[in-house]
Amino acid sequence: MIDLRMEYVSPEGLRLDGRRPMEMRQIRAEIGAVSKADGSAMFEMGNTKVIAAVYGPREVQNRSQITNHALVRCEYSMANFSTGDRMRKSKGDRRSTEISLVIRQTMEASILTHLLPRSQIDIYVQVLQADGGTRSACINAATLALADAGIPMRDLVTSCSAGYLNSTSLLEDSAGGPDVTLGILPKLDKVTLLQMDSKLPIDILENVMQLAIEGCKAIANYIREILLENTKQLEYRRGV
Amino acid sequence: MEQRLANSWRMPLNDNKFIEAALLSDLRVDGRRPSDHRKLTIKLAKQDGSAEVHLGQTHVVTFVSAQLVRPYKDRPNEGSLSIFTEFSPMADPSFEPGRPAESAVELGRVVDRGLRESRAIDTESLCVLSGKLVWAIRVDIHIIDNAGNLVDAANIAALAALLTFRRPECSLAGEDGQEVVVHPPEERDPIPLIIHHLPIAITFGFFSIENLLVIDPTNEEECVMTGRMTATLNSNGDVCAIQKAGGEGVSQRFIMHCLKLAHSKAIDITTKIKDAVEVHNNERALRKIKRHPSSVAMDVGGAPAGIGEKQNQLVGVEDGTGLDKLKLKEEENFMECEATPSGQEHSKDGNSKNFTGGPSSWDPYSESVDPDLLKASLASRGPSVPPSKPKDSRHETKPKEPPQEINTDLSPIDKPLTGGQSNEGKTLKDAVKPKHKRRKKVSSNNEN
Numbered sequence: 168m169i170d171l172r173m174e175y176v177s178p179e180g181l182r183l184d185g186r187r188p189m190e191m192r193q194i195r196a197e198i199g200a201v202s203k204a205d206g207s208a209m210f211e212m213g214n215t216k217v218i219a220a221v222y223g224p225r226e227v228q229n230r231s232q233i234t235n236h237a238l239v240r241c242e243y244s245m246a247n248f249s250t251g252d253r254m255r256k257s258k259g260d261r262r263s264t265e266i267s268l269v270i271r272q273t274m275e276a277s278i279l280t281h282l283l284p285r286s287q288i289d290i291y292v293q294v295l296q297a298d299g300g301t302r303s304a305c306i307n308a309a310t311l312a313l314a315d316a317g318i319p320m321r322d323l324v325t326s327c328s329a330g331y332l333n334s335t336s337l338l339e340d341s342a343g344g345p346d347v348t349l350g351i352l353p354k355l356d357k358v359t360l361l362q363m364d365s366k367l368p369i370d371i372l373e374n375v376m377q378l379a380i381e382g383c384k385a386i387a388n389y390i391r392e393i394l395l396e397n398t399k400q401l402e403y404r405r406g407v
Numbered sequence: 408m409e410q411r412l413a414n415s416w417r418m419p420l421n422d423n424k425f426i427e428a429a430l431l432s433d434l435r436v437d438g439r440r441p442s443d444h445r446k447l448t449i450k451l452a453k454q455d456g457s458a459e460v461h462l463g464q465t466h467v468v469t470f471v472s473a474q475l476v477r478p479y480k481d482r483p484n485e486g487s488l489s490i491f492t493e494f495s496p497m498a499d500p501s502f503e504p505g506r507p508a509e510s511a512v513e514l515g516r517v518v519d520r521g522l523r524e525s526r527a528i529d530t531e532s533l534c535v536l537s538g539k540l541v542w543a544i545r546v547d548i549h550i551i552d553n554a555g556n557l558v559d560a561a562n563i564a565a566l567a568a569l570l571t572f573r574r575p576e577c578s579l580a581g582e583d584g585q586e587v588v589v590h591p592p593e594e595r596d597p598i599p600l601i602i603h604h605l606p607i608a609i610t611f612g613f614f615s616i617e618n619l620l621v622i623d624p625t626n627e628e629e630c631v632m633t634g635r636m637t638a639t640l641n642s643n644g645d646v647c648a649i650q651k652a653g654g655e656g657v658s659q660r661f662i663m664h665c666l667k668l669a670h671s672k673a674i675d676i677t678t679k680i681k682d683a684v685e686v687h688n689n690e691r692a693l694r695k696i697k698r699h700p701s702s703v704a705m706d707v708g709g710a711p712a713g714i715g716e717k718q719n720q721l722v723g724v725e726d727g728t729g730l731d732k733l734k735l736k737e738e739e740n741f742m743e744c745e746a747t748p749s750g751q752e753h754s755k756d757g758n759s760k761n762f763t764g765g766p767s768s769w770d771p772y773s774e775s776v777d778p779d780l781l782k783a784s785l786a787s788r789g790p791s792v793p794p795s796k797p798k799d800s801r802h803e804t805k806p807k808e809p810p811q812e813i814n815t816d817l818s819p820i821d822k823p824l825t826g827g828q829s830n831e832g833k834t835l836k837d838a839v840k841p842k843h844k845r846r847k848k849v850s851s852n853n854e855n
Contacts, residue, residue, distance in 0.1 A: 261512050261515065261516060262516075264509055264512040265509075265513055268509045268512070268513055269652040269653060270653075272652045272653025272654050273652070273653035275653060276634070276654055276655065276656060347649075350653070352656045355656060356658065357656025357657055357658055358651070358656060358657055358658065358659055358662060359634075359653050359655070360651060360652065360653055361649050361650075361662065362649060362650055362651070362652070363646060363648055363650075364520055364524040364648060365525060365647070366525040366526070366641075366645045366647050367646050368644060368645055368646070369640075369644055369645075369646055369663070369666050369667065369670065372666070373659075373663055376659060376662075377659070380659065
């Protein structure tokens with residue numbers, strides 16, 4: 168494992184998969200992946216592929232939970248076939264519970280919940296292929312799905328991760344080492360999600376965070392394009 | 408999904424506004440400044456590997472245990488560390504019995520990531536036999552009372568418990584060297600874990616008003632605040648984990664400011680934990696010295712049957728191993744009797760004074776008898792005082808030996824040495840009231 172890390176960025180400045188340190192994986196998004204849902208999207212980052220569906224705003228199912236804010240719920244799950252070796256159980260373990268919570272609170276920060284009293288919004292995200300960065304991909308997919316469902320939002324939250332190895336910051340890095348996952352509100356330039364593992368000195372963390380923010384902004388631009396494209400298509404179909 | 412709002416207490420709007428308005432002028436409802444922690448008290452039990460932390464009203468108890476297991480296939484020579492949380496419904500009305508709620512899972516994951524991903528605990532040293540047997544360390548965190556900021560309290564409790572935890576020593580035996588022998592604590596001194604650094608979690612609360620922040624939010628503040636961030640740092644200024652799971656957005660500059668603030672707080676808390684652990688280790692070393700002298704043990708063992716009947720405690724001395732643990736506990740109990748008047752946190756000097764007084768209450772030749780302590784211990788003995796008199800006379804057959812040994816063992820540095828002999832010298836049962844013993848017995852049964 169150590170040897171692998173030593174050679175992680177080759178002398179030519181390329182990573183194992185041929186990317187440069189500051190380069191993101193190929194991203195691809197598609198709106199409308201689930202026909203029954205009010206809004207849905209598919210998001211791909213390299214080999215990571217997730218699908219998100221949004222139901223709502225609809226009436227609150229559990230009457231005791233009615234408030235004058237919209238109730239946001241989120242469920243994250245990983246398909247059994249999403250990883251290399253087949254997973255035994257994916258639902259309800261501690262990791263997916265935590266990621267559900269993280270995604271829910273991140274989306275809650277961007278949704279204008281006070282405009283939707285006594286209603287609930289359900290977000291379901293499912294990982295179809297996992298190859299690192301699933302929580303980032305899920306947040307990006309959820310943002311697209313929420314926008315597709317027409318739910319009022321402050322901003323489009325986008326998320327991206329960055330790592331650090333051998334004194335170089337790496338964007339979207341899935342092999343060991345410190346890993347910083349960031350979610351931002353790009354227009355307000357505010358960080359809403361920040362998760363970090365491993366050990367990093369404070370000033371290096373600042374650089375890594377900066378890199379991740381750039382990544383988030385790039386994704387935000389792409390998501391905006393996709394949404395614009397989608398709106399144009401809708402317009403065209405209506406024959407306006 | 409969760410029943411988030413089903414059972415939770417809702418803050419009155421007026422309180423809500425008051426807290427925010429007061430914060431604008433740097434005031435908090437409990438009189439702290441925004442970047443102050445509540446009072447932190449760390450209590451370490453006599454037993455190794457358990458800690459009790461009070462952070463203001465928040466109360467967390469942690470217990471560490473270890474077990475020999477087969478290692479994970481991908482890591483054949485690494486032990487494991489796992490964190491379990493228990494949110495008792497007693498602590499807060501929003502905690503429900505049954506499956507752990509999201510907050511419980513998050514707390515466990517945050518503490519776990521801080522300790523594990525930063526490699527604070529050396530897991531390779533937990534390997535006994537590569538690919539076959541490793542130690543699995545289990546940390547159980549119990550929330551007794553929730554008055555806000557559980558993560559910080561749980562993290563401190565987990566660290567303190569891990570610092571005092573000791574696992575039994577193992578060695579390999581057999582012809583092929585593949586047989587694992589676990590040495591009981593009486594035989595070889597248990598060894599502490601190797602801990603490289605202390606990752607301290609510091610929680611910040613953010614509010615909807617920009618650039619408003621509090622450290623160590625209370626329950627009320629947690630209701631009002633719109634975002635939280637937990638940063639886990641060690642005293643060297645390395646960030647070990649950050650958890651900001653959504654909520655209010657803050658700028659990057661503000662986050663860096665928080666991290667710098669967290670660094671200075673982490674240094675404070677590290678010293679507090681280290682002090683508490685040092686006091687605990689000193690006490691532990693002193694306890695060891697007390698049960699050391701071997702000649703006394705023989706004396707007690709050979710006591711006439713009449714005395715044995717009078718003093719229940721003496722009966723078990725000859726049975727050896729089975730009761731050893733129990734006896735140990737009794738001694739601890741005895742120690743407790745002594746220690747209580749002198750207060751919870753005595754300095755090193757206080758300890759050594761305690762020590763000279765300690766043996767004197769049961770060792771009649773020691774010259775330096777502290778009259779107060781003697782009186783106290785006699786009083787605690789109660790009805791069993793008379794039987795201890797014949798013991799005095801018996802001791803005269805074996806003169807001088809015990810005090811000499813005690814003198815050589817005065818410094819706690821001799822720990823491992825004394826550890827070897829200690830099991831022979833469990834002599835002090837007679838110093839404990841029978842009532843105490845029974846209570847301890849019950850508790851030890853419960854643990855098993």
